Amino acid sequence: MNAPHHDRDASLRPCLRTMFRLQWEDVQDAYVLLYPEGMVKLNPSAGEILARCDGTRELDDIIGELEDLFSASDLAADVYRFIDHGRQRGWLD
16 A cells, blocks of 8 residues: 655654653543643553554554554554644654
8 A cells, every 4th residue: 555745764763852851640531742831641552552652663664563553454544644743743753
């Protein structure tokens, strides 16, 4: 499946920027993205995507892990869109 306007280079390894910290919050029952000015509560799929954006995994590997985790297929377009969103928000390198 082709994802428009995306860098599909196999070496792409998204990484959370250093000013952000991802952590599980029991009180929120969700992953949260912490940064100096505040916090973003993430939905389950966003949390699972960002949890894998550690700079060591290639994007295709992340997609494969998520498809296994959620027992789903064809998640690539959604993951690419979220990665783009994370980059636009300044969360990801």
